Amino acid sequence: MKSKVIVATTINGEELEFLCEPRQSLLEVLRDVLGLTGAKEGCNNGNCGACNVLLDGVLVNSCLVLGVEAEGRTVETVEGMASGGQLHPLQQKFLEHAALQCGICTPGFLLAAKSLLDHNPDPTEAEVRHWLAGNLCRCTGYDKIVRAVLDAADTV
Amino acid sequence: MTTTTTSYKVIGSRPLRPDGVDKVTGRAIYGADVRLPGMLYGKVLRSPHAHARIVSIDASAALTLRGVRAVITAQDLPAIGDKIADLGESVVNLRYASNNILAHDKVLYHGHAVAAVAADNVHIAEEALALIKVEYEVLPHVLDGKQAMSANAPILLDDLRTNELGKLGNAPTNVAEHIRHQRGDLDKGFAEADVIVERTFHTATVHQGYIEPQNATALWNEDDQVFVWCSTQGAFSVQEQLAELLQIPISRITVTPTEIGGGFGGKINVYLDPLAALLSRKAGHRPVKMTMTRAEVLTSTGPTSGSHIRVKMGARRDGTITAAQAELIYEAGAYPGSPVGAGCGVIFANYRLENLQIDGYDVVVNRPKASAYRAPGGTNAAFASETVVDELAEKLGIDPIEFRLRNAVREGDRRPDGPEYKRIGLIETLEAARSHPHYTAPLTGKHRGRGVAAGYWGNWGGKSSATATVNSDGTVNLIEGSTDIGGSRASIAMQLAETLGLPYEDIRPQVVGTASVGYNDVTGGSRTTFGTGWAVYEVGKKILAEMRQRAAEYWDVPVESVQVADGVFAHNGDQMSFRELAGKLDTPVTASASVHPQNYGPGFGVHIVDVEVDVETGKVEILRYTAAQDVGKAIHPSYVEGQLQGGAAQGIGWALNEEYVYDDKGRLVNASLLDYRMPTALDLPMIDTVLVEAPNPGHPYGVRGVGEVPIVPPAAAVANAIYRAAGVRMTELPMSPARIVAALATQSTNAA
Amino acid sequence: MQPFRYIRAHNAEHAATLLQQQDGRARILAGGTDLIVALREHRIEADLVIDVKGIPEVEELSFSPGEGLRIGAAAPCHRIYRHADVLHHYPGIIDAASLIGGIQIQGRASLGGNLCNASPAADSIPALIVHSAICEIALPQSRRRVPVEEFCVAPGKTVLGRGEFLASLHLPPPPPGFGAAYLRFIPRNEMDIAVVGVGASVQLDAERRHIRSARIALAAVAPTPLFVQEAGDALIGAEANEEAFARAAEIARAAARPISDMRGTAEFRRHLVGVLTQRALAKAVERANK
Incomplete structure (x- = not known):
């Protein structure tokens, strides 16, 4: 019953295989099996967004995906956002705008914001707020996060 | 200490935070990210009942499950007698603290920890919990503070006696304490009033709501050295709590704080840390990691108190408040220690009052033990008093900010609980709010209204230590x-940079644990930028003095003849930068300082909010919000704004x-x-x-705590806006x- | 979470056969936003989880003017509300699909899953009811069809029997003069479960003045999503105005059988049914006029 499954997947552009039990969530696999602890567990039932990743380019809560579902798919985590020795513009703008205080929600917000800009490169404040409503932040009151995303959109 | 606010080079700028890149790339290690070789996972069995006697616990079936390594119950905790200890931000009876870690004879709230398991993985640990059989004798429970005070209420703690204005009672009770602040003649004050408003209020239990659940990883070594990695507001507080709860010497406990995903007061008390340590010992000295689920965070970690508050205030036609009376009943949760004392301090702190009486009651109920939450007790109190103040202003036909200005405290006035205010900025903050474009902007549209409220928080200084080392290239490593x-x-490194006359980028700060720096109180009480800022200021002064000495030795001149300014040492036309001098050091320059500054200085905030009420559904939309605050000196304005x-x-x-x-149930x-x-x-x-920058004279850079004040006014401001929007x-x-x-x-029934 | 096996089904028959073999110990995985939480919280048990996302008809999203809309049971919300034909013809579905959870829930959650979860508060079900959706249910060797308003029978319970699973939803093409809306009340602006949800659809006459037919359905006021046929019927022939909406709202209010729970009292819910029914009808008519 407890046999593990081999899963072949692509994470942050790298093809790899991992072993997991079917009951392990993608979040658990990323964190405990692959050591990618950028995705955070805030609620483990889809209500906070701290575990957000992109699955085949679609924003999802990795706590609500089974690890085995990653077979043959692509996963993008916060660890894959910076490239070529450079922070992603969203990462840079989050720093410049002081859009993080404790930083635990930041990886989820960054991926959610990236997903927003992929769909809508020039969002309004209302559109940013709507898109980010599934990501909870308890420190900032969202003001500086929203400004950072709007500024990053101008930059991209 | 005098300072000018214009001459700073680093303070007041907005540099990037030193830990920023780690946090936007996912590299920063938070408590749940800790991983050690051979690590086990622990989970906690919790009470499904609000109040019950534990008849028996049988863990034998759980222990036979493959992969289960240890099970602990309260029997594994050392017996602790009554001892009062000051742990972080609150004073606790250690026996109660121990009982809250693992219930001994009774469970006192839904979610109260009863047993804990360590297993090879988290799934096995969860399966094991289901195999532990606990027999309960369910007892009647009480959730509400007022009900808990009544004569026939179920008693939570058989040995609890009321501390009645300093005198201990002799009957079983749920009222742990009754405190009072009193001044002047209340009857006379109300007799002088042209308008009196009296209302009773109720506020619900709420949670800090940090996004990162509690976590702890512990290793109890064979030599009885205990190592803990955890998200905490204070590594030294964890160390002290563990020493008391586990009855081992402080020196045997090493606490390494990880990055922390929010606290707001809720990550001061330990919950998992002692369990992880005990499980590690019992499981053959393997490290044990424990993290809470979100449900556990809500059922079992410190929320802040729900409360019942009665406020009566009177004022003359000219807008002078003549008397103020309040009664505050705060629900402490299962063990004594609500923030009712702080609530009593906040409730009338904004106003000069000749006649006042404040009564506070700390009451135990079958809810999780309250822990600190950002200005603990302040929001409840200000919701009540600032609503009544708004109503007084309205009845007298005076603008609500003007009304507050007429009564606002200033330097030399006394707080309701006694001490005299030094330099404070309430008046400047009220004036800033009044002249803000938000306050004068027209607000049109149906069911829209604007509310204001003010708030106070006393802040804290606490103890801080820091160490800095000068590197050979002139950069400085700071350990805090x-x-x-x-x-x-950032705000700490900026203060050291300012003191040393160096660029911010030359200071590399690092937060370390109990093994690596002198004692530090928790990050709480809005004290860090103030208190640890004080420490690094002292460190900077020591380094400058030592470097000056070295420059004098280099030039072979008396030290008094060497001048120091903006990171440059000079003597008789010769100059040497800090960097040049650092490169010439033979013996390293390192300095440490430990401080316990007292003049932290309170802060005041004034908030303005516009709301729209959907009168059919009752939903309130926040349309616009402005927070003004006396922040002393904003070291890094972006992060000060962020606090507001x-x-x-x-x-x-x-x-x-x-x-x-x-x-x-x-x-x-x-x-x-x-x-x-x-x-x-x-x-x-x-x-x-x-x-609003009204520098605190009790700090070299004028710093005042800023983090807690801004949660005090919002509830009242929103309530006052709702009144103006919907009546x-x-x-x-x-x-x-x-x-x-x-x-x-x-309202419409009454009108009809 | 308890251990279970995981299988990807090749086609509908395969999935149905697996379900039948497992005798109630198997669960269908579509978006997983309800299933994984329920397994984790031990609210349900399973020995086998059958992933149906690879099955083309279960992922399908297609429209034709003659046949209407086919929504595969596992098609996630984000595909539905970005689909040009759905946007154009099925406004009530758009309303519901774009307010289930946040963006990251909509990346996975499906209307079929929402339906099979059979929550009384499900947002998509009133919208599906007012769009007259039909459920296509796959069995190991056959198919059957059930009107969506008959699909849920109790909280968490559906008409699905052993070896049956929901393959797709069929929505008829909207007639001329058709408009629909789904509104819900939640205390925040996102992320909450409906305290009350109301779906309404209308078909106006050629002059766009009178109501030819109407359907009204409610969420979170009964053990199942509630189709209030008499509220819609009361509007037949009526002029589309606030007075008529208020009449229908009163019938909907009377039909509601709410309970009090942590999300709202029975009294408050009944009150909201009235408010939201009027608002939903007004919005449906506004859309019908476009």
């Missing part, structure tokens, strides 16, 4: 012990939707972030801030849609 929850590495914005957001959540909901039914409704990005507007005075938090619809219905 204040965990960084909101950018304090974050505090306002939490206050708005408290005002509108957050509350603990229990069923008739005393079980918390909304223990999730779905139904414990914290504001989302879509529920808030941009939050404007006004930083109903809300006296209960949260001001949820159903309550507003009910209040509107009552």
Whole structure:
């Protein structure tokens, strides 16, 4: 019953295989099996967004995906956002705008914001707020996060 | 200490935080990210009952499950007699603290820890919990503070006696303490009043709501050395709590704080740390990691108190408040220690009062033990008093900010609890709010209204230590012990840079644990930028003195003849930069300082909010929000603004939707972030801030604590705005849609 | 979470056969946003989880003017509300699909899953009811069809029997003069479960003045999503105005059988049914006029 499954997947552009039990969530696999602890567990039932990743380019809560579902798919985590020795513009703008205080929600917000800009490169404040409503932040009151995303959109 | 606010080179600028890149790339290690070789996973079995006697616990079946390594119950905790200890921000009876870690004979709330398991993985640990058989004898429970005070209420703690104004009672009770502040002649004061307003208020239990659940990883070595890695507001507090709870010497405990995902006061008390340590010992000295689920965070970690508050205030036609009286009943949760004392301190702190009386009651109920939450007790109190103040102003036909200005405290006035105010900025903050474009902007549209409220918090200094080392290239490594929850590495490094006359980028700060720096109190009480800032200022002075000495030795001149300014040493036309001198050092230059500054200085905030009420559904929309605050000196203005914005957001959540909901068996039914409704990005507007800089004379750079004040005014400000939008005075938090619809219905019934 | 096996089904028959073999110990995985939480919280048990996302008809999203809309049971919300034909013809579905959870839930959650979860508060079900959706249910060797309003029978319970699973939803093409809306009341602006949800659809006459037919359905006021046929029927022939909406709202209010729980009292819910029914009808008519 407890046999593990081999899963072949692509994470942050790298093809790899991992072993997991079917009951392990993608979040658990990323964190405990692959050591990618950028995705955070805030609620483990889809209500906070701290575990957000992109699955085949679609924003999802990795706590609500089974690890085995990653077979043959692509996963993008916060660890894959910076490239070529450079922070992603969203990462840079989050720093410049002081859009993080404790930083635990930041990886989820960054991926959610990236997903927003992929769909809508020039969002309004209302559109940013709507898109980010599934990501909870308890420190900032969202003001500086929203400004950072709007500024990053101008930059991209 | 005198300072000029214009001559700073680093202070007041907005550099990037030192830990920023780690946090936007996912590399920063938070408590749950800790991983050690051979690590086990621990889980906690919790009470399904609000109040019950534990008849028996049988863990034999769990211990036979493959992969289970240890099970502990209260029997594994050392017996602790009554001892009062000051742990972090609160004073506790250690026996109660121990009972809260693992219930001994009784469970006192739904979610109270009963046993814990360590296993090879978290799934096995969970399966093991289901195999532990606990027999309970369910007892009647009481959730409400007022009911808990009644004569026939179930008693939670058989040995509890009321500390009645300093004198211990002799009958069993749920009232742990009654405190009072008194001044002048209340009857005379009310007799002088032209208008008197009296109202009673109720506020719900709310949670800090940090996004990172509690966690701890511990290793109990064969030589009885204990190592702990955890998210905490204070590594030294964890060390002290563990020493007391486990009855081992402090020196045997090493606490390494990880990055921390929010605390707001809730990550001072330990919950998992002692369990992980005991499990490690019992499981053959393997490290044990424990993390809470979100449901556990809500059922079993410190929320802040629900409360019943009665406020009566009177004022003359000219707007002078003549008397103020309040009674505050705070629900402490299962063990004594609500923030009612702080609430009593906040409730009338904004006003000069000749006649006052404040009575506070600390009452135990079958809810989780309250822990600190950002200005603990302040929001409840200000919701009550600032609503009454608004009503007085309205009845007298005086603008609410003008009314507050006429009564505002200033230097030399006395706080309700006695001490005299030094330099404070309430008047400047009220004036800043009044002249802000928000306050004068027209507000049109149906069912829209604007409210204001003021708030006070006393802040704290605490003890801080820091160490800095001068590197051979002139850069400086700074070691501090204040965990960084909101950018304090930056504000601390900036103060050292300013002191040394060096660029911010030349200071590399690091937060370390109990093994690596002198004692530090918790990051709490709005003290870090103030207190640890003081410490690094002292460190900087020592380094400059030593470097000056070295420059004098290099030039072979008396030290008095060497001048130091802006990171440059000079003597008789010769000059040497800090960097040049650092390169010539033979013996290293290192300095440490430990401080315990007392003149932390309170802060005041004034918030303005515009709301729109959907009178059919009762839903309140926040249209515009401005928070003005006396911040002393803003070291890093972006992070000061962030404190104001974050505090306002939490206050708005408290005002509108957050509350603990229990069923008739005393079980918390909304223990999730779905139904414990914290504001989302879509529920808030941009939050404007006004930083009023009234420097604190008790700090070399004028710093005043800023983090807690901004959660004090929002609930009252929103209530006052709702009144102006919809005509109903809300006296209960949260001001949820159903309550507003009910209040509107009552209003129209009364009108008819 | 308890251990279970995981299988990807090749086609509908395969999935149905697996379900039948497991005798109630198997669960269908579509978006997983309800299933994984329920397994984790031990609210349900399963030995086998059958992933149906690879099955083309279960992922399908297609429209033709003659046949209407086919929504595969596992098609996630984000595909539905970005689909040009759905946007154009099925406004009530758009309303519901774009307010289930946040963006990251909509990346996975499906209307079929929402339906099979059979929550009284499900947002998509009133919208599906007012769009007259039909459920296509796959069995190991056959198919059957059930009107969506008959699909849920109790909280968490559906008409699905052993070896049956929901393959797709069929929505008829909207007639001329058709408009629909789904509104819900929640205390926040996102992320909450409906305290009350109301779906309404209308078909106006050629002059766009009178109501030819109407459907009204409610969420979170009964053990199942509630189709209030008499509220819609009361509007037949009526002029589309506030007075008529208020009449229908009163019938909907009377039909509601709410309970009190942590999300709202029965009294408050009944009150909201009235408010939201009027608002939903007004919005449906506004859309019908476009």
